[in-house]
Amino acid sequence: MKRLLVVGCGMTAHRLVEELRARDGAARWRILVLGEEPYGAYNRIALTDRLRGVPAEELTLGAPDGGGLEIRTSTRVAGIDRPAHEVVTAEGRRLPYDALVLATGAVPARPPVPGAELRGxxxxxxxxxxxxxxxxxxxxxxxxxxxxxxxxxxxxxxxxxxxxxxxxxxxxxxxxxxxxxxxxxxxxxxxxxxxxxxxxxxxxxxxxxxxxxxxxxxxxxxxxxxxxxxxxxxxxxTAGTRPRDDLAAAAGLPRGERGGYLVDDDCRTPDPDIWAIGDCAAIHGRRTGTVAPGYHMAATVAARLAGAPASPPPLSPAEPSTVLKLPGVDVASMGNPHAQTEDAVELTYTRPGPATRYAKLILDPEARTLRAAILLGHPTAHSRLHALVGEELPAPAEQLLT
The missing domain is CATH 3.50.50.60 (FAD/NAD(P)-binding domain)
Known part of the structure; x- marks a missing residue:
């Protein structure tokens, strides 16, 4: 049985384990997950629900079912010994691996201004x-x-x-x-x-x-x-994060220009036995900051570890997709509304008043396909339009917004 070691116990690491379990029917991999926090995986997207008073237990993702999996919390990895195929914990313990996946996420940025470290x-x-x-x-x-x-x-x-x-x-x-x-x-x-x-x-x-x-x-x-x-x-x-890629330098792993472990389309580093997924990864130097690309990376690595000949389907062109979750305020954005597309057609709809509505749809001029959209006050249109990004509109835009 081969040993998979995952550094990080966040949402993408959790998805990686789920995806590998679903593909590894022969149970060829024994999995060890190491997390720095004292908790197992939880829904980081729902942290604001916890701020609102939702119990922390409701954010827990739970360990995937089945044997061959060990999760160790409150464990920090301090280094990677690539020749020995081992990671070294902060306590000096050495843990072997056949494949290593770095899912260390990102850390929040403090602004470079005087007083940023003050109490409070x-x-x-x-x-x-x-x-x-x-x-x-x-x-x-x-x-x-x-x-x-x-x-x-x-x-x-x-x-x-x-x-x-x-x-x-x-x-x-x-x-x-x-x-x-x-x-x-x-x-x-x-x-x-x-x-x-x-x-x-x-x-x-x-x-x-x-x-x-x-x-x-x-x-x-x-x-x-x-x-x-x-x-x-x-x-x-709440303004920005930077990738948690501090294991790269001592291990001789390259980083992207803006940080993150440099990986290829399969999320593999130049070391064929080391992969990186999620916020800490830079695919050909490009980083993503949303969960959907992280889940796609997890599925890609799981497929490779399970020996699948084909990659998972590509990400939807609707990513990144953002929904502001405030009671009574419906704001959504999908695709890249700021992308410069030559001759793009912009359709804008505004209805002022107590229940203000606003929508901007950005269309490709030739195929009339939807490239991006901004919605305010259209709570039922988001899922409909999200599914249509990259597709030709099946009806006039006004009908799709109702």
């Missing part, structure tokens, strides 16, 4: 991060908090703090408008109006300049580039 400043990536933010918010109920980052995670965090923990949130976004990767200015402006009505203060187009310290090393406020100062003792950073 939190990153948002793990269950423990969310537990710490909840505890701090409960102690500061009724006060202000500053969320740095006006993307998907930042807006969901601000809503949870406001609606469920009694915090008055301010959101700081350096880009000119909210969710700059997914929305155009018009959709973002309509979203900003809706959020402001809910009691979320927005500071768009201005960067964070500094975090102001108190006498005991605690944060007391933030100062923005436009000289605005917001008094607070709770700051949450």
């Amino acid at each position: 400043c939190h990153v948002y990536r793990t269950l423990d991060d969310v537990h710490a933010i909840r505890e701090a918010a409960q102690a500061a109920s009724g006060e202000r908090a500053v969320v740095v980052g006006g993307g998907l995670l930042g807006l969901e965090t601000a809503e949870a703090l406001h609606r469920h923990l009694g915090i008055r949130p301010h959101v700081v976004e350096a880009a000119p408008h909210l969710m700059p990767a997914q929305l155009d200015p018009e959709a973002a402006g309509l979203l900003a109006i809706s959020l402001s009505r809910r009691g979320i203060r927005l500071h768009e187009g201005t960067a964070l300049r500094s975090l102001d310290p108190g006498p005991a090393g605690e944060v007391t406020g933030v100062t923005l580039a436009d000289e605005t100062r917001i008094t607070t003792r709770l700051v949450v950073f």
Whole structure:
């Protein structure tokens, strides 16, 4: 029996084990999964539900059924001994492998500004991060908090703090408008109006300049580039991550230009026995930050380990797809609405009023296929249009939006 060692116990690692179990009918692989956190795999996408008060147990993914699998939590891998085909843990224990899959994910970025490490400043990536933010918010109920980052995670965090923990949130976004990767200015402006009505203060187009310290090393406020100062003792950073690829240098594994273990289309590094999947991988130097590509990588590696001659089907052109999960606010983006496509046709629909609706559909001019879409106030159209990205529209766009 061969030994598969997986470093990382997140969602893509969990999917890898499931996919390999489904393909490895002869049970040729004995699997050991090592995770740094004290928990098994959980749904990281649902962390905001935990911030809202959902029990942590409801996020648990659970171990796949069957024998031949061991999961060790609270275990950090400190190095890879490639000639010996072993990993070395922080405690100095050596664990052998025949195949090694790196699924180490990413770590949240703190802005490079003075005071980012002050007490009261939190990153948002793990269950423990969310537990710490909840505890701090409960102690500061009724006060202000500053969320740095006006993307998907930042807006969901601000809503949870406001609606469920009694915090008055301010959101700081350096880009000119909210969710700059997914929305155009018009959709973002309509979203900003809706959020402001809910009691979320927005500071768009201005960067964070500094975090102001108190006498005991605690944060007391933030100062923005436009000289605005917001008094607070709770700051949450939700703007960006970087790949967790710290095992690469000592092991002699190449990294992409923007980080991540450099892999080919099969997610294999230049070492034929080492693979990388998820946020820590850079396929030909390109990184992805959503779960769907990570799951596709997991399926690809599982197929190779099981000896399958063909790769899984390619990713849908609708990826990346984003849905903002706020009660009463329906915002979705699919495909790449910012991609520069020569002669692309843009269809825009706006219905102002109390129940504002906005939609932009980007079509290929020749085949009339849907390339991307932005939706606001169209809760039932998302799944329909998501399935049509890369396909010719079967009906007039107006009918598909109803």
